[in-house]
Amino acid sequence: MAAACGRLLEQAGVRALARASAARPAARCRCFSSSGLLRANNGEPTKFQPPPKPVVVDKHKEVAERRFLSPEFIPPRGRTNPLKFYIERTDMIQRRKVLNIPEFYVGSILSVTTADPYASDKTSRFVGICIQRGGKGLGATFVLRNIIEGQGVEFCYELYNPRIREIKVLKLEKRLDDNLMYLRDALPEYSTFDVNMKPVPHSANDEIPVNQLKVKMKPRPWTKRWERPKFNIQGIHFELPKEMMEEAQKWSMPWIQFDMLREYNTSKLEKEIWKEVNEELKK
Amino acid sequence: MPGWGQLLCRAGGRLLAGVPGGPVQGAGAAAAVAATGNRGPWCSIVRHINSTTWWDEHLSEENTQFLKQVTAEEYRAQTASKLCPLKDEPWPLHSWEPGSRRVGLVAIKLGMIPLWTKNGERHAVTLLQVKDCHVLKYTPKEEYNGKTATLIVGGKHSSPFYKPESALEVFREAGVPPKQKTTIFKVSDNAIIKPGTPLYAAHFRPGQFVDVTAKTIGKGFQGVMKRWGFKGQPASHGQTKTHRRPGAISNTNAGKVFRGTKMPGKMGNVYRTAFGLKVWRINTKNNIIYVNGSVPGHKNCLVKVRDTNLPTYRDCNKNPPFPTFFADGEEELPEDLYDQEVFQFTDPSVTYV
Numbered sequence: 198m199a200a201a202c203g204r205l206l207e208q209a210g211v212r213a214l215a216r217a218s219a220a221r222p223a224a225r226c227r228c229f230s231s232s233g234l235l236r237a238n239n240g241e242p243t244k245f246q247p248p249p250k251p252v253v254v255d256k257h258k259e260v261a262e263r264r265f266l267s268p269e270f271i272p273p274r275g276r277t278n279p280l281k282f283y284i285e286r287t288d289m290i291q292r293r294k295v296l297n298i299p300e301f302y303v304g305s306i307l308s309v310t311t312a313d314p315y316a317s318d319k320t321s322r323f324v325g326i327c328i329q330r331g332g333k334g335l336g337a338t339f340v341l342r343n344i345i346e347g348q349g350v351e352f353c354y355e356l357y358n359p360r361i362r363e364i365k366v367l368k369l370e371k372r373l374d375d376n377l378m379y380l381r382d383a384l385p386e387y388s389t390f391d392v393n394m395k396p397v398p399h400s401a402n403d404e405i406p407v408n409q410l411k412v413k414m415k416p417r418p419w420t421k422r423w424e425r426p427k428f429n430i431q432g433i434h435f436e437l438p439k440e441m442m443e444e445a446q447k448w449s450m451p452w453i454q455f456d457m458l459r460e461y462n463t464s465k466l467e468k469e470i471w472k473e474v475n476e477e478l479k480k
Numbered sequence: 481m482p483g484w485g486q487l488l489c490r491a492g493g494r495l496l497a498g499v500p501g502g503p504v505q506g507a508g509a510a511a512a513v514a515a516t517g518n519r520g521p522w523c524s525i526v527r528h529i530n531s532t533t534w535w536d537e538h539l540s541e542e543n544t545q546f547l548k549q550v551t552a553e554e555y556r557a558q559t560a561s562k563l564c565p566l567k568d569e570p571w572p573l574h575s576w577e578p579g580s581r582r583v584g585l586v587a588i589k590l591g592m593i594p595l596w597t598k599n600g601e602r603h604a605v606t607l608l609q610v611k612d613c614h615v616l617k618y619t620p621k622e623e624y625n626g627k628t629a630t631l632i633v634g635g636k637h638s639s640p641f642y643k644p645e646s647a648l649e650v651f652r653e654a655g656v657p658p659k660q661k662t663t664i665f666k667v668s669d670n671a672i673i674k675p676g677t678p679l680y681a682a683h684f685r686p687g688q689f690v691d692v693t694a695k696t697i698g699k700g701f702q703g704v705m706k707r708w709g710f711k712g713q714p715a716s717h718g719q720t721k722t723h724r725r726p727g728a729i730s731n732t733n734a735g736k737v738f739r740g741t742k743m744p745g746k747m748g749n750v751y752r753t754a755f756g757l758k759v760w761r762i763n764t765k766n767n768i769i770y771v772n773g774s775v776p777g778h779k780n781c782l783v784k785v786r787d788t789n790l791p792t793y794r795d796c797n798k799n800p801p802f803p804t805f806f807a808d809g810e811e812e813l814p815e816d817l818y819d820q821e822v823f824q825f826t827d828p829s830v831t832y833v
Contacts, residue, residue, distance in 0.1 A: 277779055280766065281590040281607055288593075291825035312600065314832040336594045359823045359830040360600045 263402065265300045266471045268330060269337030269356065271463050285334040286470070290477045292357050298364055303327050304372030304408060306390055307341060309354055310363045320362060323352050324392045328377035342380060344389040349381065368397040371407045373431035382419035383412040383433070426450075535641040551640060555657035559637075562614065562656065564808045565677040574670035576802035581628075582671040583804060584786030585613050585679050586635030586661050587769065589694065589777050595760055595770065596823040600830045605760055606775045608692070608785060610767040612637045613679040614656045618672055628666040631673060634659030635782045661782040671803040681767040682805040684759050684785070686819035689793035690769075691755050693784040694777035698749030708742040752776045756790045762817040 270289070272282040292298075301307060306326050313321040325341030328351070332338045337356045342349065354361065380388045387410075411434035414423075423430050424437060426449040435442065453459065536544040562568075576582075587608035595605045617632040624630050632650070638660040640648055651658045654675040684690060704710045704726040712724045726744075730737045754775055761770035769785065777783055787797050805811075818824055 275779075277591050278588075278609075280609065281593075284607070284763070284766065284768065285593060288825050295825065295828055312829065312831050314600075319832045334593065355594075355602075357594075357825075358600075358602070359596050359825075359827075362829050362831075 263404075264471055266467055266474065267298070267300070267337075267356075269333050270470050270474060271333070271467060273333055274461050282334065286474065287477070288335055289357060290474060292359075293478060296361065296364070298356055299366045301327060301339075301364075301366050301369060302371045302405065303330055303375055303377055304370055305366055306368040306394070307339075308363075308365045308367055309341065309352070309361060311354070311358075312360045312362055322392075323350075324367065324390060324394070325350075325352065326377070326380070326388065326390060328380055342377075342388050343392070344385050345392070347385075349385070349388060365396065366399075367394055369399045369405060371405050373407070373409065373411075374429075376428075377432070378421070379414070379419075379423045379428075379430060379433055380412065382421075382423065383414050387412045547641075555637065558655055558657055559612065562676050562678055565674065566806050566808050568674070568676075570677070571672060571674045573803065576799055577670065578798075580668040580670050580802070581666060582787065582800065582802055583615065583631050583633060583665045583667055583673060583679065583683075584663075584784060585610050585681070585683060586633055586659075586663055587611075587613070587681075587783050587785050588636060589775055589779060589781050589783055590768070591779055592774065593770070596830075597821045598823050598830065599821070600823075600832075603760070603772055604774070605770045605772055608681075608769045608771055608775070608783060610679065610681040610683075610769065611635070612657070612659070614654065614659070615673045615675050615677045615679065616650055616654045616656065616659070616662060617675050621669070629669055629672060630664050631667050632662055632664055633679065635661040635663075661784075663784045665786060673803050677804065678807070680764070680805055680807055681762050681769050682764050682807075682813055682817070683801055684762060684769055684787075685800060686759050686761055686817050686822070688759050688797045688800065689788040689790070690757050690759055690771060691753050691786055691788050691790075692757060692771060692775045693751055693753040693786075694775060694781055696748045696750055696752050696776045697778050699747040701745065702747040703744045704742060707744060707747045710742075756788055756793055758819075760819050760822050763815065764813045764817065765815045 270286060272279070304327065306324065308322060308324040310320050310322045312319060323341060323343070325343035327339050328342045329340040330337070331340075332355075335357045338353050339356065340351055340353045342351045344350070356364075410432065412432055413434050413436070417437075421428065422445070423433055424435055424442060424445040426446060536547075539547070587610045590607040590609050592604055592606050595603050597603070612635070614634055615631055616634045619630045619632070621627060621629045634651070634656070636659060637657045640651075640658045643658055647662075648658060650662075656676055699706070703724050705712050705724050710726060713719050713722045713727070715723060726742070729741050729743070754773065757775070758772040759769055760772060762768070763770075771785075775783060787800070788794075816824075823830060
């Protein structure tokens with residue numbers, strides 16, 4: 198009994214010593230650390246808390262905020278009642294609050310996961326380069342292209358389809374053209390993208406890089422006569438003889454740039470719609 | 481064409497009539513010269529004695545402005561006064577019975593939009609906006625055809641200045657501004673409504689079926705291939721001047737051409753009905769009906785919407801708002817009414833289990 202009491206006392210003593218030793222380093226730490234947490238713990242051993250990282254607020258970058266309005270918000274010319282576009286826009290904004298549709302351009306590499314009732318895990322993922330963005334309003338689409346096991350595959354996704362679970366931009370960049378349909382006739386290496394590629398980081402306020410790549414084509418015939426001026430393609434490295442290029446210029450219509458009826462100035466519309474969309478999204 | 485005629489008439493009329501303070505001195509001098517000299521009647525060809533006049537031909541600018549203002553204010557007051565039909569001694573309201581027919585609406589076709597269901601299926605829907613729809617007149621069954629009573633319903637507001645007096649009388653009696661389109665709806669006796677009652681999009685509910693009638697897009701005079709879908713003739717292999725012609729129109733035994741033979745003629749601009757269209761969604765704030773599929777007519781045209789007569793959907797239109805939906809009643813509807821299967825954009829994305 199005495200021995201047990203002795204042991205208890207010893208243990209108590211050890212505990213007291215431990216407490217004291219804990220208190221001593223705590224006491225020592227009190228002078229060095231600035232956090233008040235140690236005081237709140239009543240002398241118990243605390244983990245080392247590193248000082249908070251300094252937050253660098255770059256005011257210059259905030260000023261030059263890029264205004265990107267997705268092209269499907271801009272209504273086409275026509276005699277439709279603007280109320281119809283307004284209603285479509287409210288639906289589009291609602292969907293954007295649920296699913297984040299990032300900013301992307303033709304030429305960016307995206308990965309899209311959709312809900313698929315016939316897949317084993319009910320989702321299907323596709324990675325590809327965006328070759329075309331079409332449609333206005335809720336029916337807006339984008340086409341992704343990739344070459345999988347030697348076979349070229351293109352997927353046309355609707356931006357506002359509720360089956361889309363996630364749209365991720367793996368590489369945000371632009372190309373020299375708005376429409377990259379000519380990649381179908383280009384060498385396969387220009388349309389192959391790694392399905393498991395890591396997303397390339399891109400800060401929010403940088404300018405979007407324009408990839409000046411000029412693509413090499415398969416031998417003719419092509420699906421379309423891409424050398425003709427109607428397509429106005431800058432992104433192909435044409436290795437055709439000079440006579441062919443000159444003959445293609447026969448189909449040029451140089452008067453079109455002066456045609457005033459084809460002009461559609463969307464700058465004011467864009468500003469109003471951008472303001473409206475941003476206000477709704479912030480709510 | 482009427483615009484051109486009016487312009488010429490205006491020019492000719494001003495010169496001839498010599499409206500004080502109108503023509504420039506030079507033109508007056510020319511008119512005087514034409515009247516006195518032997519230039520011939522070059523002004524009088526423009527305007528014939530039997531041509532009609534337009535409403536502000538003999539009015540000064542001040543008076544036209546005044547009339548426009550006054551009519552606009554009057555009609556705004558009239559629409560405001562008709563906003564509470566239930567407090568305005570409405571006609572007795574009955575409840576719905578199977579076999580009763582209720583009124584329809586006049587709507588504006590806005591355009592088309594995709595719509596997704598909860599299974600992920602995509603449907604194309606047409607937006608129909610119900611704008612300034614009022615009941616105009618009640619004709620009891622004795623006066624109409626002895627069997628059914630009718631209600632005349634009017635659509636979008638329009639200017640009174642280009643309407644005949646007979647039409648304006650109907651609008652004045654109902655106490656409502658003049659409408660662009662008026663239609664007749666055959667109605668059972670328990671569904672009659674007092675003239676002047678406004679009708680709203682909530683008259684229809686999601687899940688019910690609807691027939692939409694409108695004038696198809698006019699294509700003008702069209703050949704037999706576009707109008708009736710004939711195959712025409714080959715482009716080459718010796719065809720002499722015959723590529724889009726009808727070919728034979730009858731046979732020797734008949735010895736005549738039967739009535740109703742398909743031939744080229746004016747195509748479109750005819751009333752056609754799309755039957756059995758499902759209503760997917762109703763927006764009560766802007767009074768818009770989302771109707772499945774396509775509807776005849778161009779964008780912003782006026783259409784007639786009514787409950788289906790098809791026997792397949794007779795059971796789907798049970799217990800509708802009868803005789804119509806009253807905005808000042810006790811029922812408070814949310815801004816959007818959706819059908820059960822419609823995917824609402826506030827929900828998370830569709831997943832399959």
